[in-house]
Amino acid sequence: MVTRVLFVCLGNICRSPMAEGVFRAMAEREGLEAEVDSAATGDWHTGDPPYPPAITAAAARGYDIANQRARQVRRGDFDRFDHVLAMDGSNYDKLSALCPMDAKADLRMLMEYAPETDRDTVPDPYYTGDFEEALDLIEAGVEGLLAELQR
Ligand code: 4NP
DSSP, X not given: OOEEEEEEESSSSSHHHHHXXXXXXXXXXXXXXXXXXXXXXXXXXXXXXXXXXXXXXXXXXXXXXTTOOOOBOOTTHHHHOSEXXXXXXXXXXXXXXXXXXTOOOEEEEGGGGOGGGTOSSOOOHHHHOOHHHHHHHHHHXXXXXXXXXXX
């Protein structure tokens, strides 16, 4: 059965596109049949490619995210996807408010899947400039999520 996973952040040009790329590569490597996408809570960057420093940092670790394009999350996503992962608490609160009561999706913070990091949030590299920190946390979260999906 195909598992459908959606990563969500504020702009869909830094954290969630990197998470989409990391998940796609790791799921493929592990032979998991999955569909992955990413989206923004905001609408400022609809149609834009990822922020160039995100593309560069991801490429350095072997993740090609250059052809992804930003879009805003919509209510229908909660029925299309099995798992919706928020990067921070603000994303989570916005998603929670948008999510229909009877939605199929399981909405969680990505960092719930990486308890060993002692972090509950992926700090926004658009503001911190720290794309390596964001990628470290995203890789840890995606590894934990994949382990859970393969149980
Ligand atoms: P992201 O970072 O949520 O990780 O994609 C951001 C990128 C752009 C903006 C905010 C956050 N912005 O306000 O333009």
